[in-house]
Amino acid sequence: MILQCIGLNKSFGNKKAVNDFNIKLTEGKVYGLLGENGSGKTTWMKMVAGLTKPTSGEIIYKEAPWNYKDKSEIAYMSTEPFFYDFMSIKDVGRYYADFFEDFDTEKFQKMTDKVGLEESMKIKTLSTGMTAKLKVVATLSRNASLFLLDEPLNGIDFKAREEIISIILDEADSKNCFVISTHLINEIESFIDEAIFVKNGQLILQTETEKERMQNGKSIADIYMEIM
Numbered sequence: 001m002i003l004q005c006i007g008l009n010k011s012f013g014n015k016k017a018v019n020d021f022n023i024k025l026t027e028g029k030v031y032g033l034l035g036e037n038g039s040g041k042t043t044w045m046k047m048v049a050g051l052t053k054p055t056s057g058e059i060i061y062k063e064a065p066w067n068y069k070d071k072s073e074i075a076y077m078s079t080e081p082f083f084y085d086f087m088s089i090k091d092v093g094r095y096y097a098d099f100f101e102d103f104d105t106e107k108f109q110k111m112t113d114k115v116g117l118e119e120s121m122k123i124k125t126l127s128t129g130m131t132a133k134l135k136v137v138a139t140l141s142r143n144a145s146l147f148l149l150d151e152p153l154n155g156i157d158f159k160a161r162e163e164i165i166s167i168i169l170d171e172a173d174s175k176n177c178f179v180i181s182t183h184l185i186n187e188i189e190s191f192i193d194e195a196i197f198v199k200n201g202q203l204i205l206q207t208e209t210e211k212e213r214m215q216n217g218k219s220i221a222d223i224y225m226e227i228m
């Protein structure tokens with residue numbers, strides 16, 4: 001097991017953004033994190049990534065209580081843009097290399113090449129799809145074990161979405177774990193191992209995609225419609 005949360009809570013004033021959240025994640029799996037707007041997905045990811053403190057509850061990373069050192073193995077990609085307009089692709093690589101000890105510049109160069117991003121391109125000239133690809137490539141160039149990608153497929157066209165999915169699947173292996181939050185259930189249905197359904201800050205169902213399909217004849221979209 002790579003991650004476990006036990007009775008995890010996060011409140012903002014009276015609002016329970018994450019409420020008694022219990023989850024177990026395993027290496028070698030790709031998870032889809034599904035839930036309506038405001039259901040607590042981002043807040044949960046930020047707690048696991050060490051960007052916001054839980055109000056109460058436990059996070060266990062690789063069988064030990066979460067420690068700030070674990071941040072170096074947990075790569076979080078937020079929904080917000082995080083590059084400056086004046087930067088080139090090469091600058092983004094340098095910026096990441098300065099920031100993250102585990103950043104692999106060579107891997108970044110190979111991956112940017114593969115998706116058609118040239119070193120000299122300036123951020124301000126990139127299309128929305130190219131920027132989305134750059135965000136994913138920069139995050140995945142870290143040698144992390146747990147990747148938390150907050151809405152990596154939002155607001156981009158079909159081709160860019162397919163490219164991002166292929167980048168993610170190329171990087172997924174038996175030692176790492178991916179959690180992808182999205183509202184685009186149909187796009188992720190075919191490749192996620194498990195779906196995690198979140199409602200009002202709580203995990204209400206965690207289930208295997210293949211099992212649902214084979215044993216119950218249900219798609220993740222069917223289940224979403226039933227329980228949300």
Ligand SMILES: Nc1ncnc2c1ncn2[C@@H]1O[C@H](COP(=O)(O)OP(=O)(O)OP(=O)(O)O)[C@@H](O)[C@H]1O
Nearest residue numbers: 012015016017035036037038039040041042043044
């Ligand atoms: N810093 C904050 N201060 C106050 N309330 C917050 C804060 N961050 C999140 N919330 C509230 O917590 C709840 C959960 O928000 P969160 O962003 O985690 O949901 P989400 O599932 O990621 O939503 P979306 O799919 O829209 O991104 C929402 O009601 C939100 O308004």
